[in-house]
Structure formats: C-alpha cells, structure tokens
Amino acid sequence: MKSLLLATFLPACLIAADESPDLSKMKVDKLYETLCASCHAADLSGGQGPSFLDGEWKHGDTDADIFQTILKGNISLGMTPWEGILTDEQIRSLVIFLREKEKEALTKGIEFPKPELGKVSKTEKEDYTIEMVVEEGLKIPWALAFLPDGRKLVSERPGRLRVISADGKLDPKPIEGTPKVISHGQGGLMEVAVHPDYEKNGWIYLGISDGWWEKGEGTDKKGKKNKDKAHTITAVVRGRIKDHQWVDQEWIWKADKKFYSGSGVHFGTRFVFDQGYIYFVIGERGGMMEVQDLTNPKGKIYRLFDDGREPKDNPFVDNKDAIKGIWTYGHRNPQGLDLDPRDGSLYSTEHGPRGGDELNLIRKGANYGWPVITYGMNYNGTPITSETSKEGMEQPVTYWTPSIAVCGLDFYTGDAFPGWKNDLFAGALAKKEVRRLRIEDQKVVEEEVILKDFGRVRDVVDGPDGFLYVIFNGPDQIIRLVPAK
Incomplete structure (x- = not known):
C-alpha cells in the first residue's frame, strides 16, 4: 500500500541556504531525484517509502488526492509537507511524472497485437x-x-x-x-x-x-x-x-x-x-x-x-x-x-x-x-x-x-x-x-x-x-x- 512517504526532512544539501539548489528552476525528474528518490528509490520502486509503480495508493488514487498528499504531507507517517516549498505548478508536474512512470510499469510486459502478414x-x-x-x-x-x-x-x-x-x-x-x-x-x-x-x-x-x-x-x-x-x-x-x-x-x-x-x-x-x-x-x-x-x-x-x-x-x-x-x-x-x-x-x-x-x-x-x-x-x-x-x-x-x-x-x-x-x-x-x-x-x-x-x-x-x-x-x-x- 502506498503512503506517498517522501523524505521526513529536506535533504542535507537544502539546509544551508548558500548551498541549497534552486528548486524553482528544476525540471521534474531532478525534483524527484532531489526530494523523493532517497525514500522511494531513483527508479520509483520503493525503499524506505513504498513503490510508485504498483498502482496502489493508500490516501486516494486520483490526481487530486496525490496532489494533496504531496502538498500537505503526513508528519505522523514521516511524509514532508511541500506546501510553501514547491509551487502548485511543480507539484502538478510531479503528479504527471508519477503517473507516467506508474503507467509505463503497469503496461510493461503486456503483449499487444502486432500484426504480421499471414497471421491472425x-x-x-x-x-x-x-x-x-x-x-x-x-x-x-x-x-x-x-x-x-x-x-x-x-x-x-x-x-x-x-x-x-x-x-x-x-x-x-x-x-x-x-x-x-x-x-x-x-x-x-x-x-x-x-x-x-x-x-x-x-x-x-x-x-x-x-x-x-x-x-x-x-x-x-x-x-x-x-x-x-x-x-x-x-x-x-x-x-x-x-x-x-x-x-x-x-x-x-x-x-x-x-x-x-x-x-x-x-x-x-x-x-x-x-x-x-x-x-x-x-x-x-x-x-x-x-x-x-x-x-x-x-x-x-x-x-x-x-x-x-x-x-x-x-x-x-x-x-x-x-x-x-x-x-x-x-x-x-x-x-x-x-x-x-x-x-x-x-x-x-x-x-x-x-x-x-x-x-x-x-x-x-x-x-x-x-x-x-x-x-x-x-x-x-x-x-x-x-x-x-x-x-x-x-x-x-x-x-x-x-x-x-x-x-x-x-x-x-x-x-x-x-x-x-x-x-x-x-x-x-x-x-x-x-x-x-x-x-x-x-x-x-x-x-x-x-x-x-x-x-x-x-x-x-x-x-x-x-x-x-x-x-x-x-x-x-x-x-x-x-x-x-
């Protein structure tokens, strides 16, 4: 089951203001790598936090549910709220990124009809x-x-x-x-x-x-x-x-x-x-x-x-x-x-x-x-x-x-x-x-x-x-x- 458990705290590189990367200019894959991969793995397969690739979402499976979970977090479960750190637009791009990877994983290995002459x-x-x-x-x-x-x-x-x-x-x-x-x-x-x-x-x-x-x-x-x-x-x-x-x-x-x-x-x-x-x-x-x-x-x-x-x-x-x-x-x-x-x-x-x-x-x-x-x-x-x-x-x-x-x-x-x-x-x-x-x-x-x-x-x-x-x-x-x- 998925709790969308991101890092409990910002990565150490974000603590010192003079060393922190500019999140506002990051593309979505870099945002994920910086903020999410330490718990959910670089390939989204899960680690400290659950996998994003299995189609299971504990706190709601709609885009709006996932958006709210990223925005508000869940401190009791160790989920950092990103409200005030990420813009709504950045959170929306993360939702799209997660959906892309989830869909690709769920359809991997499925055999679809590939027509060939003379074959049904x-x-x-x-x-x-x-x-x-x-x-x-x-x-x-x-x-x-x-x-x-x-x-x-x-x-x-x-x-x-x-x-x-x-x-x-x-x-x-x-x-x-x-x-x-x-x-x-x-x-x-x-x-x-x-x-x-x-x-x-x-x-x-x-x-x-x-x-x-x-x-x-x-x-x-x-x-x-x-x-x-x-x-x-x-x-x-x-x-x-x-x-x-x-x-x-x-x-x-x-x-x-x-x-x-x-x-x-x-x-x-x-x-x-x-x-x-x-x-x-x-x-x-x-x-x-x-x-x-x-x-x-x-x-x-x-x-x-x-x-x-x-x-x-x-x-x-x-x-x-x-x-x-x-x-x-x-x-x-x-x-x-x-x-x-x-x-x-x-x-x-x-x-x-x-x-x-x-x-x-x-x-x-x-x-x-x-x-x-x-x-x-x-x-x-x-x-x-x-x-x-x-x-x-x-x-x-x-x-x-x-x-x-x-x-x-x-x-x-x-x-x-x-x-x-x-x-x-x-x-x-x-x-x-x-x-x-x-x-x-x-x-x-x-x-x-x-x-x-x-x-x-x-x-x-x-x-x-x-x-x-x-x-x-x-x-x-x-x-x-x-x-x-």
Whole structure:
C-alpha cells in the first residue's frame, strides 16, 4: 500500500541556504531525484517509502488526492509537507511524472497485437488479419479518401496528391496542378476528403500549409548565411480532378496574412462534412494564449458551409471582433475529427504537451481550455499550470498520460466487424498504436489497444468496403484490417 512517504526532512544539501539548489528552476525528474528518490528509490520502486509503480495508493488514487498528499504531507507517517516549498505548478508536474512512470510499469510486459502478414491478430471483440494496400512508393502519407469508382486518394505531406487504382496500384505520377504548399516542419499537404455528394459535384477538399518563403539575407554571428524563413498557416481549398489535373480550384478558408507564422509545428487539420457544413481544425502553431483570443484564428475548430460561406447561427457571429467561422476554441493541436453515426456528436482527438492527450466532445461555442488548463506539462519537465479544470472550460471525455501522440480517428460503421460496430478508433504516433474506444452516453466505457508497433499511426479510416484502413509514417505504408477467416 502506498503512503506517498517522501523524505521526513529536506535533504542535507537544502539546509544551508548558500548551498541549497534552486528548486524553482528544476525540471521534474531532478525534483524527484532531489526530494523523493532517497525514500522511494531513483527508479520509483520503493525503499524506505513504498513503490510508485504498483498502482496502489493508500490516501486516494486520483490526481487530486496525490496532489494533496504531496502538498500537505503526513508528519505522523514521516511524509514532508511541500506546501510553501514547491509551487502548485511543480507539484502538478510531479503528479504527471508519477503517473507516467506508474503507467509505463503497469503496461510493461503486456503483449499487444502486432500484426504480421499471414497471421491472425486476436482482440477482445474481433480477430483480424492484415492486407497490404501500399507497401512502398509513399513519402509521409497523411490522409486517405475513397472515390465512388473504387479508387483512393492519398495525400503526402511533402505536397503530392496520389491516386491508388481500384485494383490497388499506386500511380507513380502525382496529380498535377495541386495548390502549392509550404513543406515546413509538420506542415505540408495534409488532409484530403471527398465531398459527400462527389458523384454530383466532383469536389475534393485539401488541408494545406499555405504561405510563402522569405529569403534569408545577411549572415549570423558565426558568419553563416541566414536561412530562408517560412510564413505559414493551415488553409482549406477545394477543386476537382480531370484528366489527372487539379482544376476549378476555390479557397474555402484562409487566414489574414498577419497570422502567418514561422513555426514548424501544430498545423492541426481534419475535415468532417455534415448537413451541408464542413468542420475543420486550425492548430495553435506553437502559440499559447492566442488560442483563447477569438480574433486570432489559431487553436480553433471551424464550421462553414461547404462552399466557404459563414453560417449566421455560428456561436460568435454577434461578436463584432470575433472570426465568424469559429465553432470552438481553446485547442492545442487536434488531428482527429469525426461524427458519432448514432447521434451526430462531434469528437476530436488533440495532442497534449507531455501528458494530457485528449479526446473531446465538441460542443458549439465551447472553450477547451488550452493553455489555462491541461493534464500535461512541458516536454522538458517544467510545469505549464497547476490547473486541470476551470469554470467555463470543457473537460476531456478521456485523456492519456503518458502521451500517446494521438492522431487521426474514425468511427467504424461497416458490417465486416460487427463486434466493432460504432466503436471509435484512434491512432497514436509515438506509441505506434490503434486504440478502440467504446462510447456510451458520451463516455468511454471500454478501451483496448488492437494494434501496436507496426509503425507510427498517422490515421485510421473506416473504408466503404467495411474494412479498417491504417496509415503509417515510418514505414510509409497503408494496410487494411480484414476479418480473420
């Protein structure tokens, strides 16, 4: 059982003020080493104090319980109260650190399905085998869309739109004339989606990093020529494909040029069509409080008519300064978006920082809190905030600590896997996973890793043939899951 027994007194090095380290500047791993390791061991396995790795917590197992135990301590048990010594933000970072290590220890040794060609992978609800859709020839594939004639479109982040024929062959020649993208950092050609009435109108939508390059002038302090600088932000465009050419292009959404950024991160991007509207994501581009600003386009989910017009019933149309297309705000970097086929609820998966990846239920006009509230901390182990909730800000449906780098997602609506019907499938880049989530009454009631360690999962797509398609980056491949015979 766990008492969270930290050192009874501060380490000797903290007694003399002139020798004491500056705790305020310590990263979380150094904080643990300085204040906790003498009792709980450097590897958290326990010693004078109990282990942090076994999932047992004597004084409450919620994050709030652990926070309070660190804050207030328990002198009778030898537990030092750190109130007044550590900030709330530092204590919150320690909670995240403990959760990361606990989760890693509890999942160590568990065998998850790692699919191999010709072998059956068994899961709780369904067994499957994999079929290779595209084994080679792609470079950083990002999204997959299906045409009515059996062909597929696949976007590549460097800027190419490719076609997979109905019989499964990747055309070596990209579609010509697609919009120029700024392939910079995590940006490039990202989302591709086919309009629900494609057979009537032929529209194909792309999510791209739009912008320009500023030529570097002069030299730096070392005498090296300054590099060219990118100015980018995510944009949405549509067009048609005729004779392997991109034609009839129309811009659906572009930001004011004053918001274009040199950052190479967090472009967001996914599309959902519903009843004549298009929902799409613009990532926060590495900004922070900008996402709380309704006059700034970053860190928002948008709702427009599918031709780019602004609906008059959007939540902020009466705010004279707000961007009228905004549907929700306070997002970091969502890269998954889909509708629950049962009730039309809109869900998004969002990259957190270190810890705190989120699944969110997207509600009209809601604020999702970044960076005021978060379940994560900075990548380097320094805190962002101690707050995980605040009035007027949405809580995630679920969140993942440690981060799994949650990416594309899709509800399964096919008939080939009846045990998965209406379940939500989410990809994870860092953890190389596909997770199945069962949602009932807008809550996650089951979660299962159905695929692991095949590659970095960029997207999961519910195919019209009833199979589940998975896009990988590293290896750059596309596979599909089919029922085991």
